[in-house]
Amino acid sequence: AQSVAQPEDQVNVAEGNPLTVKCTYSVSGNPYLFWYVQYPNRGLQFLLKYITGDNLVKGSYGFEAEFNKSQTSFHLKKPSALVSDSALYFCAVRDMGAGANNLFFGTGTRLTVIP
Amino acid sequence: DTEVTQTPKHLVMGMTNKKSLKCEQHMGHRAMYWYKQKAKKPPELMFVYSYEKLSINESVPSRFSPECPNSSLLNLHLHALQPEDSALYLCASSQDSDVYYGYTFGSGTRLTVV
Numbered sequence: 001a002q003s004v005a006q007p008e009d010q011v012n013v014a015e016g017n018p019l020t021v022k023c024t025y026s027v028s029g030n031p032y033l034f035w036y037v038q039y040p041n042r043g044l045q046f047l048l049k050y051i052t053g054d055n056l057v058k059g060s061y062g063f064e065a066e067f068n069k070s071q072t073s074f075h076l077k078k079p080s081a082l083v084s085d086s087a088l089y090f091c092a093v094r095d096m097g098a099g100a101n102n103l104f105f106g107t108g109t110r111l112t113v114i115p
Numbered sequence: 116d117t118e119v120t121q122t123p124k125h126l127v128m129g130m131t132n133k134k135s136l137k138c139e140q141h142m143g144h145r146a147m148y149w150y151k152q153k154a155k156k157p158p159e160l161m162f163v164y165s166y167e168k169l170s171i172n173e174s175v176p177s178r179f180s181p182e183c184p185n186s187s188l189l190n191l192h193l194h195a196l197q198p199e200d201s202a203l204y205l206c207a208s209s210q211d212s213d214v215y216y217g218y219t220f221g222s223g224t225r226l227t228v229v
Contacts, residue, residue: 043207046219049217
Protein backbone atom coordinates (compact mmCIF):
# COMPACT_ATOMS: atom_id res chain seq x y z
CA ALA A 1 0.00 0.00 0.00
CA GLN A 2 1.04 3.53 -0.60
CA SER A 3 1.66 5.89 2.27
CA VAL A 4 2.71 9.45 2.84
CA ALA A 5 4.01 11.07 6.02
CA GLN A 6 4.08 14.67 7.11
CA PRO A 7 6.31 14.67 10.19
CA GLU A 8 5.36 18.15 11.41
CA ASP A 9 1.86 18.96 12.64
CA GLN A 10 2.71 22.65 12.85
CA VAL A 11 5.22 24.92 11.14
CA ASN A 12 5.72 28.56 12.13
CA VAL A 13 7.68 30.97 10.00
CA ALA A 14 8.16 34.72 9.98
CA GLU A 15 6.76 36.67 7.06
CA GLY A 16 9.37 37.12 4.35
CA ASN A 17 11.39 34.09 5.43
CA PRO A 18 11.63 30.93 3.35
CA LEU A 19 9.29 28.12 4.30
CA THR A 20 9.50 24.35 4.01
CA VAL A 21 6.75 21.84 4.67
CA LYS A 22 8.04 18.28 4.74
CA CYS A 23 6.62 15.17 3.13
CA THR A 24 8.03 11.67 2.73
CA TYR A 25 6.41 8.85 0.83
CA SER A 26 6.42 5.12 0.41
CA VAL A 27 5.12 3.68 -2.85
CA SER A 28 5.65 0.73 -5.11
CA GLY A 29 6.43 1.79 -8.63
CA ASN A 30 6.69 5.35 -9.83
CA PRO A 31 5.17 7.87 -7.44
CA TYR A 32 2.53 10.41 -8.32
CA LEU A 33 2.86 13.12 -5.67
CA PHE A 34 0.68 16.13 -4.97
CA TRP A 35 0.41 19.12 -2.66
CA TYR A 36 -2.91 20.66 -1.70
CA VAL A 37 -3.75 23.60 0.55
CA GLN A 38 -6.89 24.03 2.64
CA TYR A 39 -8.13 27.29 4.08
CA PRO A 40 -10.57 27.24 7.01
CA ASN A 41 -13.95 25.69 6.19
CA ARG A 42 -12.99 25.29 2.56
CA GLY A 43 -12.18 22.47 0.19
CA LEU A 44 -8.69 21.60 -0.91
CA GLN A 45 -6.92 23.60 -3.58
CA PHE A 46 -4.34 22.05 -5.86
CA LEU A 47 -0.83 23.53 -5.61
CA LEU A 48 1.40 21.29 -7.67
CA LYS A 49 2.19 17.74 -8.66
CA TYR A 50 5.11 15.53 -9.61
CA ILE A 51 4.51 12.77 -12.12
CA THR A 52 7.75 12.61 -14.06
CA GLY A 53 10.43 14.92 -15.41
CA ASP A 54 12.31 17.66 -13.57
CA ASN A 55 12.74 17.07 -9.87
CA LEU A 56 11.90 20.70 -9.10
CA VAL A 57 8.21 21.34 -9.67
CA LYS A 58 6.77 24.85 -9.70
CA GLY A 59 3.16 25.41 -8.75
CA SER A 60 0.56 27.98 -7.78
CA TYR A 61 1.11 31.04 -5.57
CA GLY A 62 4.90 30.86 -5.82
CA PHE A 63 5.19 27.41 -4.26
CA GLU A 64 7.56 24.77 -5.49
CA ALA A 65 8.48 21.25 -4.43
CA GLU A 66 11.54 19.11 -4.88
CA PHE A 67 11.23 15.42 -5.64
CA ASN A 68 14.09 13.48 -4.09
CA LYS A 69 13.99 9.82 -5.02
CA SER A 70 16.89 8.71 -2.84
CA GLN A 71 15.34 10.30 0.26
CA THR A 72 11.76 9.50 -0.83
CA SER A 73 10.81 13.07 -0.07
CA PHE A 74 8.69 15.73 -1.71
CA HIS A 75 9.08 18.86 0.41
CA LEU A 76 7.05 21.96 -0.33
CA LYS A 77 8.95 25.24 -0.40
CA LYS A 78 8.48 28.94 -0.93
CA PRO A 79 11.29 31.52 -0.95
CA SER A 80 9.38 34.24 0.92
CA ALA A 81 6.35 33.46 3.08
CA LEU A 82 3.24 35.63 3.17
CA VAL A 83 0.75 35.91 6.01
CA SER A 84 -1.89 34.76 3.52
CA ASP A 85 -0.01 31.45 3.14
CA SER A 86 -1.22 30.46 6.60
CA ALA A 87 -3.33 27.36 6.04
CA LEU A 88 -3.38 23.57 6.28
CA TYR A 89 -1.17 21.79 3.76
CA PHE A 90 -1.63 18.21 2.63
CA CYS A 91 0.78 16.02 0.76
CA ALA A 92 -0.89 13.23 -1.22
CA VAL A 93 0.15 10.17 -3.17
CA ARG A 94 -1.59 8.07 -5.76
CA ASP A 95 -3.14 5.01 -4.19
CA MET A 96 -3.81 2.06 -6.46
CA GLY A 97 -6.12 0.26 -4.06
CA ALA A 98 -9.19 -1.64 -5.18
CA GLY A 99 -8.16 -1.57 -8.83
CA ALA A 100 -8.83 2.10 -9.30
CA ASN A 101 -6.48 4.84 -8.38
CA ASN A 102 -7.25 7.71 -6.07
CA LEU A 103 -5.47 10.15 -3.78
CA PHE A 104 -4.31 9.17 -0.30
CA PHE A 105 -3.57 12.15 1.91
CA GLY A 106 -1.02 12.72 4.63
CA THR A 107 -2.08 13.96 8.04
CA GLY A 108 -1.52 17.59 7.16
CA THR A 109 0.75 20.38 8.37
CA ARG A 110 -0.61 23.63 9.68
CA LEU A 111 1.50 26.52 8.48
CA THR A 112 1.37 29.80 10.40
CA VAL A 113 3.16 32.80 8.96
CA ILE A 114 3.85 35.37 11.63
CA PRO A 115 3.70 39.03 10.61
CA ASP B 116 -16.71 26.80 -15.40
CA THR B 117 -13.81 25.39 -13.39
CA GLU B 118 -15.61 24.72 -10.15
CA VAL B 119 -17.13 21.91 -8.18
CA THR B 120 -20.27 23.16 -6.47
CA GLN B 121 -21.56 21.53 -3.31
CA THR B 122 -24.90 22.19 -1.66
CA PRO B 123 -25.87 22.81 1.02
CA LYS B 124 -22.83 24.43 2.64
CA HIS B 125 -24.12 23.59 6.11
CA LEU B 126 -26.56 20.93 7.26
CA VAL B 127 -27.87 20.02 10.69
CA MET B 128 -29.89 16.84 10.87
CA GLY B 129 -31.35 14.55 13.48
CA MET B 130 -30.48 10.90 13.72
CA THR B 131 -33.83 9.87 12.24
CA ASN B 132 -33.73 12.29 9.32
CA LYS B 133 -33.11 11.60 5.64
CA LYS B 134 -31.14 14.20 3.76
CA SER B 135 -29.02 14.45 0.64
CA LEU B 136 -25.81 16.23 -0.27
CA LYS B 137 -25.38 17.42 -3.82
CA CYS B 138 -22.27 17.92 -5.93
CA GLU B 139 -22.14 19.32 -9.44
CA GLN B 140 -19.40 20.02 -11.97
CA HIS B 141 -19.50 21.19 -15.58
CA MET B 142 -15.89 20.64 -16.53
CA GLY B 143 -16.57 17.42 -18.41
CA HIS B 144 -14.80 15.41 -15.75
CA ARG B 145 -15.61 11.70 -15.81
CA ALA B 146 -14.59 10.74 -12.27
CA MET B 147 -16.17 12.03 -9.08
CA TYR B 148 -15.37 11.37 -5.44
CA TRP B 149 -16.77 11.70 -1.95
CA TYR B 150 -14.36 12.30 0.94
CA LYS B 151 -15.08 12.66 4.63
CA GLN B 152 -12.92 14.97 6.72
CA LYS B 153 -13.04 15.14 10.49
CA ALA B 154 -11.63 18.17 12.27
CA LYS B 155 -7.85 18.48 12.02
CA LYS B 156 -7.65 15.23 10.06
CA PRO B 157 -6.92 14.48 6.40
CA PRO B 158 -9.73 13.70 3.98
CA GLU B 159 -10.65 10.01 3.85
CA LEU B 160 -11.99 8.46 0.69
CA MET B 161 -15.56 7.18 0.79
CA PHE B 162 -16.67 6.55 -2.79
CA VAL B 163 -15.34 6.82 -6.31
CA TYR B 164 -17.48 7.03 -9.42
CA SER B 165 -15.77 6.56 -12.73
CA TYR B 166 -17.83 7.08 -15.89
CA GLU B 167 -20.95 7.07 -13.71
CA LYS B 168 -20.18 3.66 -12.24
CA LEU B 169 -19.25 3.08 -8.64
CA SER B 170 -15.67 1.84 -8.63
CA ILE B 171 -14.58 2.22 -5.03
CA ASN B 172 -16.61 1.87 -1.86
CA GLU B 173 -14.26 2.08 1.09
CA SER B 174 -16.32 0.01 3.52
CA VAL B 175 -18.60 2.90 4.24
CA PRO B 176 -21.68 2.14 6.39
CA SER B 177 -24.91 1.66 4.49
CA ARG B 178 -26.40 4.75 6.09
CA PHE B 179 -24.40 6.58 3.39
CA SER B 180 -25.71 5.91 -0.10
CA PRO B 181 -24.06 7.50 -3.15
CA GLU B 182 -25.78 8.16 -6.43
CA CYS B 183 -24.45 9.40 -9.75
CA PRO B 184 -27.44 10.31 -11.95
CA ASN B 185 -25.22 11.64 -14.75
CA SER B 186 -21.64 12.60 -15.42
CA SER B 187 -22.09 16.07 -13.93
CA LEU B 188 -23.93 15.24 -10.76
CA LEU B 189 -23.09 13.27 -7.65
CA ASN B 190 -25.34 12.86 -4.63
CA LEU B 191 -24.80 11.43 -1.20
CA HIS B 192 -27.96 10.25 0.52
CA LEU B 193 -27.91 10.20 4.29
CA HIS B 194 -30.19 8.21 6.56
CA ALA B 195 -30.09 7.36 10.25
CA LEU B 196 -26.72 8.95 10.81
CA GLN B 197 -24.87 8.98 14.10
CA PRO B 198 -23.30 11.97 15.86
CA GLU B 199 -19.84 10.64 14.96
CA ASP B 200 -20.75 11.14 11.31
CA SER B 201 -20.52 14.88 11.86
CA ALA B 202 -17.76 16.09 9.54
CA LEU B 203 -16.92 18.10 6.46
CA TYR B 204 -17.98 16.15 3.37
CA LEU B 205 -15.94 16.99 0.32
CA CYS B 206 -16.75 16.25 -3.27
CA ALA B 207 -14.04 16.20 -5.93
CA SER B 208 -13.79 15.52 -9.61
CA SER B 209 -11.03 14.67 -12.03
CA GLN B 210 -10.73 14.62 -15.78
CA ASP B 211 -10.39 10.87 -15.79
CA SER B 212 -10.14 8.11 -13.24
CA ASP B 213 -6.36 8.46 -13.35
CA VAL B 214 -5.16 10.86 -10.65
CA TYR B 215 -2.55 12.12 -13.09
CA TYR B 216 -4.84 15.06 -13.66
CA GLY B 217 -5.29 15.81 -9.98
CA TYR B 218 -8.58 16.60 -8.33
CA THR B 219 -10.76 19.69 -8.22
CA PHE B 220 -12.48 19.94 -4.84
CA GLY B 221 -15.68 21.62 -3.83
CA SER B 222 -15.87 23.76 -0.69
CA GLY B 223 -17.62 20.99 1.18
CA THR B 224 -20.77 20.50 3.23
CA ARG B 225 -20.36 20.91 6.97
CA LEU B 226 -22.64 18.25 8.44
CA THR B 227 -23.73 18.18 12.07
CA VAL B 228 -25.75 15.23 13.35
CA VAL B 229 -27.67 15.91 16.55
